[in-house]
Amino acid sequence: MSGSHADVPVAARVRAFEERLIAAGLVTDDELEEVLAGVYATASPVNGARMVARAWTDPAYAGRLLADGNAAAAELGFTGLNYLLKVVQNTAEVHNVIVCTLCSCYPTSLLGPSPSWYKSFAYRSRVVREPRAVLAEFGLELPEPTEIRVWDANSETRYLVLPTRPDSAADLDEEALAGTVSRNGLIGTALR
Amino acid sequence: MARFSPGDRVRALATDPDGHTRLPRYARGHVGEVLEVRATWALPDETVRGNNRREPVYAVRFGARELWGEGSHAVILDLWESYLEDERAGRKDE
Numbered sequence: 001m002s003g004s005h006a007d008v009p010v011a012a013r014v015r016a017f018e019e020r021l022i023a024a025g026l027v028t029d030d031e032l033e034e035v036l037a038g039v040y041a042t043a044s045p046v047n048g049a050r051m052v053a054r055a056w057t058d059p060a061y062a063g064r065l066l067a068d069g070n071a072a073a074a075e076l077g078f079t080g081l082n083y084l085l086k087v088v089q090n091t092a093e094v095h096n097v098i099v100c101t102l103c104s105c106y107p108t109s110l111l112g113p114s115p116s117w118y119k120s121f122a123y124r125s126r127v128v129r130e131p132r133a134v135l136a137e138f139g140l141e142l143p144e145p146t147e148i149r150v151w152d153a154n155s156e157t158r159y160l161v162l163p164t165r166p167d168s169a170a171d172l173d174e175e176a177l178a179g180t181v182s183r184n185g186l187i188g189t190a191l192r
Numbered sequence: 193m194a195r196f197s198p199g200d201r202v203r204a205l206a207t208d209p210d211g212h213t214r215l216p217r218y219a220r221g222h223v224g225e226v227l228e229v230r231a232t233w234a235l236p237d238e239t240v241r242g243n244n245r246r247e248p249v250y251a252v253r254f255g256a257r258e259l260w261g262e263g264s265h266a267v268i269l270d271l272w273e274s275y276l277e278d279e280r281a282g283r284k285d286e
Contacts, residue, residue: 148265155270
């Protein structure tokens, strides 16, 4: 059951909904538990970071990642994504950031549970309107010529940002490179 | 068969649907450019009515100035074909 945040109003609504489904015989508490445990056992931003580090060290993989995110995720063992994965690449000229203005769609299996601010009305309404100001509040000051692209996950597409590789990381191996990538870097609210 | 192609300029419908939709209000009535055909997916507006109506979905890029009257960034949305019309169709002077 989703009882770990029982003090949050939405959690009470979710629990009420679960109880209705259980009462109607559509699902059992144990089945819900199994699904949630299955999702959260493996969902982590470490997964997305591994994909980024592979792309930084293997240009052919980077090409496949940008062309077909689902297939590239599967190469690293992340199979069965229930969404179309689109990877968007940051460059010296372009910075990408993701949002879901309609609700809170997010590639949970590759980024882990979404942060609470990602689901806030403030982030969702402001980042499409004034992304440069919002990113500055995250501590990310982008130079004026940088083109900002905001990707609204309003359909079945989920986005993952491929950050730029750190200049100072020439001698790092893939695992160490993965350690330089943060969840916010994968969302686009940090440089990496 | 997709009605629009990459590079086409399209207008998101300005209508206010009576029920569920994935067409965000901020894009309605505005003109963007088709980047690519994403996939063919069921139209959520009809799915919630128990119908399975599959149609092309397009990634459409809108300029901030078009959406908000200011700004230099771009916002990219996925829009089902039913949400779009040819840019020229929506002009009031025609």
